[in-house]
């Protein structure tokens with residue numbers, strides 16, 4: 116049996132009271148015990164996912180000069196970030212990946228537009244905008260359901276977590292890991308061991324395997340998603356507000372062992388809005404687990420972490 120539980124979102128969205136609480140507990144325990152769950156029944160159209168993968172393959176096959184034109188000026192928060200630019204926080208060597216970020220699009224004139232960098236779109240791939248924005252909305256919907264289930268697990272009001280992501284700073288990251296080539300630094304890897312910065316991350320099934328999680332016993336364990344499944348894990352912001360009752364999941368992407376091909380993946384990093392104050396949930400503070408971190412806004416926390424991983428230069 117796999118360590119990673121598979122849950123069916125329909126049992127939460129359409130289930131009986133009992134099925135809903137079972138889902139909420141399995142999700143909470145999946146994150147606490149292992150750090151990842153895989154999700155079925157999320158209702159995202161498989162064609163939308165397949166078409167988005169086709170569009171990102173086209174995007175990354177553009178020449179380096181053209182791609183560089185779409186590097187946003189926001190510390191990698193929007194548009195293109197080149198090969199080996201990002202590194203895990205304890206490392207100097209960059210990851211063997213290039214990526215493209217799509218962020219929140221608010222209605223014209225919305226007061227929070229000033230909080231977020233604007234999206235960057237590549238003229239050569241016009242389908243990228245409608246596809247990624249639709250997928251963004253769909254993943255936001257699924258994230259909202261998952262956060263509602265998590266609130267149930269913690270006995271909090273239903274919208275406790277999901278209200279944080281109203282007009283939130285979530286980011287859809289489109290990643291290309293090229294095939295390995297001679298001359299790449301010996302110790303470089305596709306994605307070195309790290310934790311995500313945000314609340315939770317949803318990953319539509321990647322095009323090849325390679326994702327691994329670190330177990331409590333300190334062993335690396337492969338996370339395989341079947342077609343149509345979404346992988347969900349916990350990030351630093353959730354760890355922070357739950358006083359580490361839900362630890363951030365340590366994970367990595369290893370270099371190909373068999374066929375040396377490109378790998379594409381699409382993590383959706385679920386973030387609160389920038390002004391949200393990340394405060395410890397009172398019920399997670401106990402004599403055995405005293406409060407670990409002071410309050411900080413989501414925007415300030417994100418900025419600190421983007422400096423640590425090399426995307427913003429201080």
Ligand SMILES: O=C(O)CCC(=O)C(=O)O
Pocket residue numbers: 288290306311318321326366367368379380381382
């Ligand atoms: O490509 C993947 O499967 C995971 C990527 C990842 O962990 C990240 O970009 O934070």
Ligand SMILES: [Fe+2]
Pocket residue numbers: 309310311366382
């Ligand atoms: Fe990650």
